[in-house]
Amino acid sequence: MRAITPDEFVQWNRAEARAYGNRLDNDPEVLRPHFDLDRSIAVFDEGNIVGGAHSHRIEMSVPGSSLATAGVANIAVQPTHRRQGVLTRMMHHQIRDIHERGEPLAALFASESAIYGRFGYGIGSLREQWTIERQHNAYARRHESHGKVVFVDPEDITKELPEVSRRSTVGRPGVIQKTIHLWERESQAPEHRQGGRGGLFYVAYVDGGTVDGYAKYRTSGTTLVVNELMAITEEANAALWRFCFEVDLVTITEADRRPVDDPLPWMLADPRRLHRTTRDGMWLRLVDVAAALKTRHYMESGGLVLDVRDDLCTWNEGRFELEGSSKGAICRSSNSSPDLVLSVRDLASAYLGTVSFTTLSRAGLVDECTPGALQRADRMFAVQHQPWTPYGF
Template sequence: MADDPYHLRTLESIDDFTRVLDVLAAAFGEDFPAEDLATTRSVFEPRRSHVIEHDDDGMVAHAAAYTREVTVPGGVIPAAHVTLVGVRPTHRRRGLLTRLMAHQLRDVREHGEPVAMLWASEGRIYQRFGYGIAALRHIIPGADKREIRLNRSSTPEAGRLRDASPEQVRKDLQQVYERVRPERPGWSSRDENWWSRLLDDSPSRRQGYTSRRALLFEGPARVDGYALWRRKGDWAETGPKGEVNVAEVVAATPEAYLALWEFLFSVDLARTVRYPFAAPDEPLRYLVNEPRALGDRVADSLWVRLVDVPAALSTRRFAAPVDVVIDVTDALLPDNAGRWRLTGDATGAACTPTTDAADLACDVADLGAVYLGGTGLGALAAAGRVRELRPGAVAAVAPRFGWHRAPSALDIF
């Protein structure tokens, strides 16, 4: 038998960054504008990037992760943010992706990260490796603001709105985001490099819109909220038909949230408002007088994979006391397989191996799906993915995995 011409290794130097991009350009069928590469390069971590090289063709496959934290119900934990995964079209169907993903999961576990998460180019790919849909996003594609009015239930709190260039108020943006992030499952940490990447406003990123603006709500003591947005002008025979495109709205108080959206729905010469990253429980839906006019549609966002089952389940909190034995299967990480007793509440949790009879049985992907509190255990049971081994176990346990805020995500990595 001929020697295997494919060799897996971990990168050691940023010097390989250009070769990685060449693989990804081939895999995704798109070029990367040169002006966008500086901020992408700044967050690239060579020692978390794994490649497969061919004896004759060089680098043909790649998978990486970013070292970040994520908010989970009741806490903030380290999480591998999996990214930049691709195989050259000429080397597909040879098991290269499976080799890479299995190797990466072992590496994530060695890094002490109990979970991995990603945005899936195609969900069918990552279910094979134990990832489950853990968060959804609501895309508001272009709400007609003439059909919508925001309802006030009280007198507005003293404060004012301020317009600025995002870089001018970067510290204010960071301060608000860090105030809100610990309460929002699915939100990721952002160091200085990630803020630079987020705020990068090179022309290739604008897609016909204006440069990005920051709208701040200044409360009595400090900045309590912000919106990042752009606009696009357009005209019809009947008059203006411009668009407001909102990247994110982060507010520490209801007053700030309402004031920001009131402005965004009142921009002159604009007829529609687009917001592609609304949360499943987005408060805007309960502020407008006609929710159907938002026209939102649902898409998946974060897919989560438990890499270390006991560590992952013991680091999140539970809406009500839970005591359950779960029989878990995991084809790629055998240490996760077996029966685990999970006990916990809103103050703490523990997950330990046990020989007791199981109440529920599921694959590790289903634990990933319920992990952030957004996917219902009952829905998975109805789909036949979670099996009830003790009558009544699903009804007793399902509410415990929920949380008071639905998981969401503001930035694609």
């Protein structure tokens, strides 16, 4: 097991594609300029790559702040080498490497949700998938729009849409903004030059010359699928959804990766007709518990002693005394009696506010040693906006 060399880059990409049953259709050289070879992992068997993983440094929003995070991706094991400990070996190595790089968090999107809990990852954010039929998408109240919806040429999406995305997610934990090179790659995707049905379209809501929102969608038969919809104002949000609902020849509107506290269900006259499915979004790992806890801000001032269990990262194993407020926090090792006892995996799920400590306790995952500590923790870790991770990395 080692990092790959420049000459092995294409082979490494081909091995990843093969592990997921895909063909390597895209030119891997497009990825090379933004690929850190030093952060790659490859497992070899007789000179052939049979497993791989990668990570890159990103910034994730946490309550009141942002934090350096390792974006973990490209995890793959060849079907010929499954159940031989390859994945476990790679994940252990990667987490130690991330810690040495001084990145307190690691995040990933799991192809199988049963895998990563054993490496200390917990569900860091949730997302919803929606489906609604055209005859049931009326609003409960009339929404007036003073602006207009216009199409945006794919080549122009890098000009104003990234700033709309940033402004529309201010204050929401779990967000990882798309880097400009990802916007540029999206704007230059080959499908924009292909003919036929099923193209990708961008529309923006413009009011007084200012872009206040945008939507990215495609159609499949009589279904319109909203891939992204970001809005800075309530007016832009209502207008963009109305546009997506009323495109001609469309009878069903679908959307994926919506936040669980999205206002749209409450805007509908018949919300029952919106079919909603909630599932895990981003998975989070606290690589450095103390650094993660002292960087975020807290809804209510208070103190807790957390006894954290972490079999993989010995530096996280132990008790941490946390003093938090809306302005920041102090976190240090402690010998005091614990208020709560929990695993690093479950602390990761509560860290951004995805789930309350009380709910975790009712699930048998948190032990309350001090009466009232669960409620105190719930109030401290509460968030105004639910965690959401609308983009991959």
